[in-house]
Amino acid sequence: MNDIGAVPNGRSGSQFSHSGSQDEARRNVVPIIYTRGTHYEIGFDIGRTFAKMIQDFVHRYRPLNEVYLSVYNTEPGRKVYEETLECVKKQYPQYVREMEGTADGSEVPFYKLFLMHIDDIMPNVAANGLQGNTNAVGCSSIICNQPGQEILGHNEDALRETMNHWYLVDAHIIELGYQEEKFTSLSYAGFLPGYTMGYNHHGLVYSINTLSAKTLRSGRTPRYFMTRALLGVENYVQAQECLRNEGYGAAEGFSVNMTFLDQEGDRMFHNAEVGPVEVGEMSSQLSMQTASPGENLFHCNKYLRLKVAEVEGLIIDSSIHRMQAINRHSPPKNRKEIMEILSDQTDDDFRVYQDIRPDDYVKTIATGIFDCIAKTWSIYTDKPNTNEPVVVLPLQLKDTNSIFYRK
Template sequence: MPAMESIGRRQCIPIIYTRGTHYEVGFDVGRTFANIIRSFVNRSKSLNEDFLPAYETVEGRRAYEDTLDNLKKNFPQYVRELEGTADGSNVPFHKLFLLHMDNIILSAVKKEVIHPQPVGCSSICVNQNDQQLLGHTEDALDDTLNHFYFVSAHIISDKPQGKWKVREEKFTSLCYAGHLPGYTMSYNHHGLVFSINTLSAKYLKPGKTPRHFITRALLSAENFAGATEILRDRGSGAADGCSINMTFLNQEGDRMFHNAEMGPADKTDESQLNVLTISPGENTMHCNKYLRLKIEETNEEMTRSSVCRMTTFKSYRSPKNKQDIINMLGDHTNKDYPVFRDGPGDFVKTIAVGIFDCRAKTWTLYSDNPKENDPLVVLPLDIKT
């Protein structure tokens, strides 16, 4: 693996606008961001020193094939989309698919993770009468810094696709290089706005649906009932876990936010799921630890960091507006486990901060600490009326 010269934190989030079939959209993403994708694949320690060696074992290859077969049955359109990205970027498909399997393949070979794992991502929902906001820090391994982009896609299929029979998707999502849209901050044209916090369940399930594919499917959700159905994924269930913070801008009645904790399907064919609803006048916060589902966790650093970040949040008054969210998400008073991570020795970095304003229908993005920097861009939310 070639050594990569450090280029510092770039004040840049590239974006692609693309329309076509799933494969065509994936291909355009791969072709447009080929250099960024290849750079990330080459420098990813987790991929090259953890996932690829596991893939070369009998047990790892079986887990890979079982998981891929399940996805070809239930979500063939997203497999084609990822194939398009692989072809467009000239990166072998199996390398991109392994990034989506993540630690699932390591659980199949009963191998401990060699390299540090992500320990970040913090989300805050504010549901007040005049302020309806979802703020999020996107934290990832330092390999990921400068290796992400926006995908704004419109996909129209000639026939219903996958287990949820979807014909049209239109969304904008912040994407890690080489990854399908949906696993960071995103919104779709039905008015679904959401952010993701990684959760580290100890017992993962090869052959089930990786969280990256479940959150990709979430980009097609038309309403809250449809979103929960996608997260439950009946007939298979999740292979691993995450937390989803979401609301629908087009919903009737009072604004409701929801935090869904999703866990691996355990001795059943659907995800474990617990959904908390945040009513008007309420706020909520979530990091990278299960708060309601009783699931054994791994990654002690993630748990410790989550506890410390929640303690930091509780040291503030309950957030009422955008500035409160900026102050909390930009906090670095805890030197060991700050909310905003950008220390020279940090193996995890906060690569971006986003704030969705549900009343103004905007998405404000920062590529650096929001307490100390202006937004890089404010995007309007393109929602069906």
């Protein structure tokens, strides 16, 4: 079963915040689908409900159309595709079925969706590490663990064409032979839920930052599948096991900012840096950092602890500039100060809130504020320091009285 809602922010006047075509202008709307069923069924419902949006996004997504498809049609590229698909089928056949459902529901070929999920792995490996993501894509996350203010704030940055091509998935998955899953995640059109920000009914609250290692791995686990699996974890130990991905290891890099709402004792936030599996190893490189009460933690799109060789280019330059801008502010002690930092546009080249020119290659498409005391997730579609959230969602945890609850 599924339902869909679009929650407007109630402002009068134009829904577009700057001039330009309606497709490219910032829209103040958060589409949400509520769906329950098997992995294939929830994928199909997502695909059917957002078919036009997914088709449009696939048509205009530059990395797919300018790079991935051409590499896919080469022998080295096809080899990487097949090895990586086999890897995820062995580990996560249920998530492959979700993708198949989305492909069928949206009437978009499966191979195009899978190419988007393995993103730079194929061109990087096929070119022996000489090609990778150097664009200024990425995100900025701020953890504030202060008395009475336990907050995770996150700017979701993405390629310009992703603007207005995302939605929230609220899914309850019940399928014989697999664990029950219930989560809400911001998802790019056509992608598996997980690789942005969200929470699950075990109390996991998290955000993701892209990290761009110089050398990626074929036949290992793409980050989109690892973060999809993260939506099913019940505690911090399981989260670390998921990220280590023993037996395979990550094909590429990313960072996770997280906490568990139901954990015992003091509030603890964690940042995980994940690196591609090293040659001869069978698990991801992993470094954990904890923000205890009274501490803050910031992360953008550059490795801060793991010694991983990174690409050169705009994504690293952007991350350095954004971290410098964040550090020019006083350490945030509350939600208002976090929103001020996430709205910062003081840098001439790379802004924390990326949206100055209509033709900017990268845009901040949404901002999320997770309040771990109030147990709410506020989502903004424009700068949070001058706008109200479009929607405020309650963080709903597992109901042990539900007829669907099973040990």
